[in-house]
Amino acid sequence: MKWGDFVLRLLVRRRDRETISGDLLEEYRDHVLPTRGSLSARLWYIRQILSFVSPIAWGFAIGVVLGTWQLVNTVRAPLADDDAGEMLFVVAVIVLLWTSVSVATSLPTGRFRDAVVAGMLAGLATMAVFDATSILRVNVFLERIRYRDDWVGLIARFDASNAPNLRAYANWEYVRGTPMVLAIGVVVGGLCGALAGVINRSMGSGGKRHEAGLTTSGSPS
């Protein structure tokens, strides 16, 4: 799994690249592959790599997916109203993802605070990226989305303003709303983190049991 090693090296500090990739390779060859078999060992390797991804990076990735989804929807049907069921589904998925990130981040320490902080960071990163793509959407698709039903209010405020043009006004409104968008991410992410903290506590010490080490060799390539 050379690509896995490549990703791992991107995720850890330069100082630790060789040592950590060596440690994982050694464990993979010495213990995991002989005891679990090829497929399970590969999944183990991927899981270990994912464990180096920070809550901020997870939040960033979720934001990229969310932002892309919004842009694709705009291209497909720029004037279509947001579907309530679809929006609810997306929100549920995001809440689930933020909670999962918080659980995964805080499980080793078991600290409630770590879970909340992880949720807040994931929420902040997701909403920062989503807000950036929303502003991008305004600038790329302005001539099409200006006729959306949910833009009626913004257009009315623009007409009543002294703004030089709609693009400048729309950008100003979106940027002005950025602190609120980020605050929503932090608050909701924090709540997801709190839920994760409760889940971690309810799981208690019942984690996966550790397996004893063996000795044979193999290769994740």
Next chain:
Amino acid sequence: MAEHLGALEQAVLLSLIRPRTELGKEAYGRAILKEVQARLNREISAGAVYATLDRLEAKGLVTSRLGPGTAVRGGRPKRHYAIQPEGIRALNDAKAAIDRLWAGLKGPLKGTL
């Protein structure tokens, strides 16, 4: 000022003081990971243990040095860790805090479910 140590931080520091396995005595990343898993009796992700080691090193509770690699790890070097006096002090503080908490109580506690 006393450092507040989490369960994982304590497990890492304890594995450096008194390893339970031959591998653990080498005190490099993989060895510490296995020791910690054995102490906590559950699977811990590598990322969590390395993040803890980073944190402990930043606090000055452990130090590290590079050692030679072996064939099974593709010749890649090992980073060996050693606990510092500040780390031992922090562990003692953590144990004292737990002892104070349990003062006057004898386990296992009896109760109704």
